[in-house]
Amino acid sequence: MLLAQPNQKPGLFVPVAGLSLFALASGYLMSLIPLSLTYFDLSLDLAPWLASIFYLGLLLGAPCIAPIVSRIGHSKAFILFLNILLCSVVVMVLLPQTSIWLASRLIAGLAVAGIFVVVESWLLMADTQKQRAKRLGLYMTALYGGTAIGQLAVDYLGTTGNLPYLVVIGLLAAASLPALLVKRGQPQSSEQHSIALSDLKTLSKPAIAGCLVSGLLLGPIYGLLPIYVSQDMGFAQQTGQFMALIILGGMIVQPLVSYLSPRIQKSVLMIAFCLVGAAALLLLMQTSLVGLWLGFVLLGACAFALYPIAISLACDHLPSSQIVSATQIMLLSYSVGSVIGPVAASRFDDIEHGLPLYLAASFLMTACYLSAHLLARSKARLPTAKA
Known part of the structure; x- marks a missing residue:
């Protein structure tokens, strides 16, 4: 995880906007995956293993992300991890096989660990505890609010066919746009x-x-x-x-x-x-x-x-x-x-x-x-x- 250099004032729009769109996609995807197993002719017994291997990826990725962010910067790292997650979803749709889905969810866990490290470190770069508390509140609101709304898509868009996954892919692609379009406000970082x-x-x-x-x-x-x-x-x-x-x-x-x-x-x-x-x-x-x-x-x-x-x-x-x-x-x-x-x-x-x-x-x-x-x-x- 990274901290800002003194006197830096990283912008909030890019991480919050990107996180909100990511949360919408993630909220939908977390319920979509177990509920769509039968559509892809996969066993429901696969559900707990898909969840566990995703968190294994999160576990493996957590201590390894900071050097990447330090090397390429927050914006580029955010785009990188979002696109890795996007590609993992694409592979699941194209190759609905047990081994492929397990490997894709492992890679997705690694990517999500990167997304969390980037956004958390970006938002927590503040001079005072009060500012950090406000930014953390903004972070939690964007993450949980987006996830909650994303869950509702299960009822309105369903869990069968390719359309639900195409919606997730579109949201993940859109989440990269703020970092691509807004160049100002990226924090300077130092290794911790x-x-x-x-x-x-x-x-x-x-x-x-x-x-x-x-x-x-x-x-x-x-x-x-x-x-x-x-x-x-x-x-x-x-x-x-x-x-x-x-x-x-x-x-x-x-x-x-x-x-x-x-x-x-x-x-x-x-x-x-x-x-x-x-x-x-x-x-x-x-x-x-x-x-x-x-x-x-x-x-x-x-x-x-x-x-x-x-x-x-x-x-x-x-x-x-x-x-x-x-x-x-x-x-x-x-x-x-x-x-x-x-x-x-x-x-x-x-x-x-x-x-x-x-x-x-x-x-x-x-x-x-x-x-x-x-x-x-x-x-x-x-x-x-x-x-």
């Missing part, structure tokens, strides 16, 4: 610290666990939940709407997370979101439409809240020279969880309400771990307090 295993010792264990579990949750939500909603719940026509509610919940909760993080101990905050998330999954096991809407919104809010809280916890009390390395390790932790999550969740397929039970178990186990960690730290402080 690389990831070192020794950095793990300085990081909060609950923070690492929070990012890991965020991946364990969001990997199956993105990769398997569309199939669960469409087939197991019987809401094929409303799949996009329910997925959009999840992303909407994730977008709505961000201001609340920003407000509560400085005021409540972050481990306690993560425990609270885990317990609410587990309770929300009970709503997905009943038939009331209002209850289902509320359940999906709360599930999205709780699942998407863990990562930003964990990132903030990881960076507390760290010197600025270690923040870049810390955020990269957090992304790696998230990616590991995202690789494992879809495959682990698929083991619950034979159980009624298997996917919600997996998600609930992940929330509850995390709450138990964080509670045990807090209790252990409290006991460790007792002798000092008595002294």
